[in-house]
Amino acid sequence: MGNYSIIVLDFETTGLSPGYGDRTIEVGAVLIKNNQIIDRFQSLMNPGMRISSFIESYTGITNKMLRSSPSITEVMQNFASFMAQNHLVAHNASFDRRFLDAELNRINKQRRQEFACSMLVSRRLYPEAPSHSLATLVRYKKLKTGGVYHRALADAEMTGHLWVSMVNDLKSEYKFRTIPFDLMQRLSKVSKTNAPAFLKRLAGKDD
């Protein structure tokens, strides 16, 4: 389980709920290997319907831009190849996981990779942060940013930097030699109050 690389992904969408007909309009992702970003994927996709003015202003993605974009089917086929069998990470992963699974389902594919959530991990690692939104965590951790928000690749890139930063903080604070993906998954599931004890116990076994 620990030998896969990690895909950090982010979707822009027409709304909040694939179960009520919302579709993806942009996907961005970075590939992380040995705790470094080594590849990127980005594409707009035409959802075949007009997006609201709210989404246009929220993302900066316009109906005009989407009219000349490739179909969701075409992009998701390519994105499935990019993901390969790697582990998946997103900020508030339940959101992106729902959209990923819905769009894969439409092209008769199924996700087999494990998913982890950078927001749930950050709540346990940085309980003192002013909030656990991506923008706030980027400021709080003084992470690299191009100043662009709510575009898929920019958000995936920032989430990637956050993930790398959390892994490095765990390594330096608890003296882990390596941070397996499933350690991050398990950390995101323990209660916030038990997180420090959980990490100390694991760190002890790691030596």
Place this chain on the structure above:
DNA sequence: TGCCAGGCCCTCTTTAGGGCCTT
């Protein structure tokens, strides 16, 4: 056309409600 979610997490909790996150 316009409508819309859901999982986590805290607390004045568990026979519930509401804020946080994501677009």
